[in-house]
Amino acid sequence: MAAASRFTAGGLAAVALAGVLGTVLVGCAAPNQQASADLAAPTIEESEARKRARIRLELASSYFEEGKTEIALEELKQVLAIDPNYSDAYNLRGLIFMRLGDARQAEDSFRRAIVLNPRDSETLHNFGWLQCQQGRYPEAEAQFHQALTNPLYGGRSKTFLAMGVCQARAGQFEAAERSLARSYELDAANPVTGYNLARVLYQRGEYPRAQFYIRRLNNSELANAETLWLGIKVENRMNDMAAMNQLSEQLRKRYPQSRERSSLDRKAFDE
DSSP states (O other): OOEEEEEOOOOOSSSHHHHHHHBBOOOOOOOOOOGGGGGGHHHHHHHHHHHHHHHHHHHHHHHTTOHHHHHHHHHHHHHHHTTOOOHHHHHHHHHHHHHHHHHHHHHHHHHHHHHHOOHHHHHHHHHHHHHHHHHHHHHHHHHHHHHOTTTHHHHHHHHHHHHHHHHHTTTTHHHHHHHHHHHHOOOOTTTHHHHHHHHHHHHTTTTHHHHHHHHHHHHHHTTTTTHHHHHHHHHHHHOOHHHHHHHHHHHHHHTSHHHHHHHHTTOOTTO
């Protein structure tokens, strides 16, 4: 099996999370062993073809990580010419088309990958995130749930995170809280999960609980303009003026040109 490769791009903002959510597992399933001597030669040929395809897929993955999407697509054409049934290649192709903004071809790629490997949780996750970005929330949630049914899936925390973000976008804040809390249980160190869980709790009026999560994040080196602003709004609701003023000073000093600084100056706490 090849090693898993993760592709990230994005920040902590609630609507800019494709970075932690869009991932692809670059791997190779072991070829089926055939007992019949008549099938021995095709099995060897398929194994060698998959090996060559995997090497080129790793190269395509490297180009994708470097942002060289057109070169990555050219490499993927070679991969699929060698092994047209390589589901991981279609998964990566779907991510590339997502980055290029071509939702139609991204969906086609993910669907092909799922036909070839219906239990590939990485592809199901990625397809669900594509549907979430398109506002197809029930379909996205179905993909995420399907991804989570695989007991061997190692990316459960990111899928619960993606599902929670999509549920929040759909206005399903109670469900979003459950999904994000589960993601937090699995990976409490993920700042994106902490931010979004605090944000959903704030939207639900659960200010003391929101305070717990956002304070933890703002007390770390991962705080940024978005997290500080959410912290300010939470402390305002909690009537903790000392904490609010401390966060406000940080926001003004560290991010003087930010949108959040502008909102703070206008006291636009409810926007």
